[in-house]
Amino acid sequence: MVAKRSADINAARTIALSVPDPELPFLTLEDLGIVRNVSIDGDTIVAKLTPTYIGCPAVSVIEKDVFDALTKAGFNARVIRVDSPAWTTDWITDTGRQKLKDNGISPPETKSTSPLAAKNTIALFSQRTVACPHCDSTNTEKLSEFGSTPCKAQYRCLHCREPFDHFKCH
Amino acid sequence: MNPALLHSVVQIADDHLILGHRMSEWCGHAPMLEEDLSMPNMALDMIGQARTLYTYAATIENQGRTEDDFAYLRNDREYLNCLLVERPNGDFAHTMLRQLYFAAYMHPFWEAMHKSTDNTLQALSFKAVKEIAYHIRHCGEWIVRLGDGTDESHERINNAVSALHPYTAELFEVDEQRLAGIELGIFPAQAQLRQVWDKTIDQIFHQAKIKVPRTDFNQSGGRKGLHTEDFGLLLSQLQYLQRAYPGSTW
Numbered sequence: 001m002v003a004k005r006s007a008d009i010n011a012a013r014t015i016a017l018s019v020p021d022p023e024l025p026f027l028t029l030e031d032l033g034i035v036r037n038v039s040i041d042g043d044t045i046v047a048k049l050t051p052t053y054i055g056c057p058a059v060s061v062i063e064k065d066v067f068d069a070l071t072k073a074g075f076n077a078r079v080i081r082v083d084s085p086a087w088t089t090d091w092i093t094d095t096g097r098q099k100l101k102d103n104g105i106s107p108p109e110t111k112s113t114s115p116l117a118a119k120n121t122i123a124l125f126s127q128r129t130v131a132c133p134h135c136d137s138t139n140t141e142k143l144s145e146f147g148s149t150p151c152k153a154q155y156r157c158l159h160c161r162e163p164f165d166h167f168k169c170h
Numbered sequence: 171m172n173p174a175l176l177h178s179v180v181q182i183a184d185d186h187l188i189l190g191h192r193m194s195e196w197c198g199h200a201p202m203l204e205e206d207l208s209m210p211n212m213a214l215d216m217i218g219q220a221r222t223l224y225t226y227a228a229t230i231e232n233q234g235r236t237e238d239d240f241a242y243l244r245n246d247r248e249y250l251n252c253l254l255v256e257r258p259n260g261d262f263a264h265t266m267l268r269q270l271y272f273a274a275y276m277h278p279f280w281e282a283m284h285k286s287t288d289n290t291l292q293a294l295s296f297k298a299v300k301e302i303a304y305h306i307r308h309c310g311e312w313i314v315r316l317g318d319g320t321d322e323s324h325e326r327i328n329n330a331v332s333a334l335h336p337y338t339a340e341l342f343e344v345d346e347q348r349l350a351g352i353e354l355g356i357f358p359a360q361a362q363l364r365q366v367w368d369k370t371i372d373q374i375f376h377q378a379k380i381k382v383p384r385t386d387f388n389q390s391g392g393r394k395g396l397h398t399e400d401f402g403l404l405l406s407q408l409q410y411l412q413r414a415y416p417g418s419t420w
């Protein structure tokens with residue numbers, strides 16, 4: 001299909017925004033805030049995406065998923081990686097944060113609520129207040145800075161005793 | 171094409187690839203599950219940054235080489251990583267200390283690169299600095315636990331310090347190519363990074379109740395392509411697939 005009208009761009013944008021994240025499939029790329037721009041270049045839809053983590057294996061999967069979704073909808077598509085400005089977890093939407101919590105993952109603090117994250121602090125043994133996604137208690141402890149994917153840390157709730165993942169502020 | 175810039179970018183890329191490879195050797199061998207997750211995660215950060223840097227090196231060179239050609243298809247003398255990152259993993263204390271030494275250097279480096287006159291490196295710096303901050307915290311906390319732990323853990327971290335400290339001075343070396351980059355405002359002055367590094371290491375060692383050693387003799391050579399015996403063994407594993415099955419992909 002030769003895309004040329006604004007209706008095509010809108011349709012393509014909706015398709016790109018609704019592609020699910022491969023590791024957290026209940027989140028869309030819109031929720032994650034990684035779709036920078038969808039535009040048209042000649043007869044080709046150009047989707048610009050910001051990678052989350054540099055070494056995250058999901059980044060190339062996401063790019064391929066967007067390309068496939070656009071192609072499947074009949075568009076000539078091109079996906080471009082935009083490195084600057086760097087993605088931050090502040091770009092995760094409120095809907096995205098709620099979905100994380102609903103799925104048992106405590107959402108990242110925002111820069112404005114987390115003085116630690118704002119300064120990229122390297123102070124050792126620093127504690128941040130992370131609320132349990134199950135019972136909302138803030139009586140929690142960190143088990144590990146690293147988890148099952150680069151974006152998550154492991155915590156345990158000392159109130160309801162459930163372990164949970166925390167999406168790291170980045 | 172700017173050959174001096176290419177040289178410096180390859181040095182930094184090689185540091186990350188080789189350290190990432192070393193860290194990945196721990197996968198499945200860590201002393202506990204949390205560390206079995208953390209070390210491959212740090213390896214992933216290192217290798218991810220190496221990929222961006224190699225891709226940029228290929229762009230600067232403009233000879234049709236790819237990131238994979240740089241990573242897999244050079245001979246040992248063409249790798250320009252510092253010797254610190256190729257030191258074998260040793261015990262857990264050695265691995266944590268090696269990572270801390272490197273991260274304590276890269277954190278102020280990437281912070282300073284926010285003001286670099288090079289757009290590609292500047293863009294990378296904003297992501298890399300966040301990743302490397304985790305490495306300092308995670309490894310620094312382990313240095314404190316080990317140093318201020320049992321007699322055995324204290325002895326092990328002290329042995330690691332004795333073995334690895336002589337390799338840290340090379341991080342701050344300035345060759346003529348780097349000097350050209352510093353003068354163009356691409357890279358920060360090394361003396362400025364040394365100050366921050368000293369402060370970070372002093373603080374963590376103080377908390378860990380270990381002494382910062384004075385080393386009169388420093389090891390160096392990697393930046394010029396002169397490596398240790400262990401490096402050949404590392405490369406034979408790193409390059410095995412591409413050497414045995416040239417051009418293979420998946």
Ligand SMILES: [Zn+2]
Nearest residue numbers: 132135157160
């Ligand atoms: Zn709870």
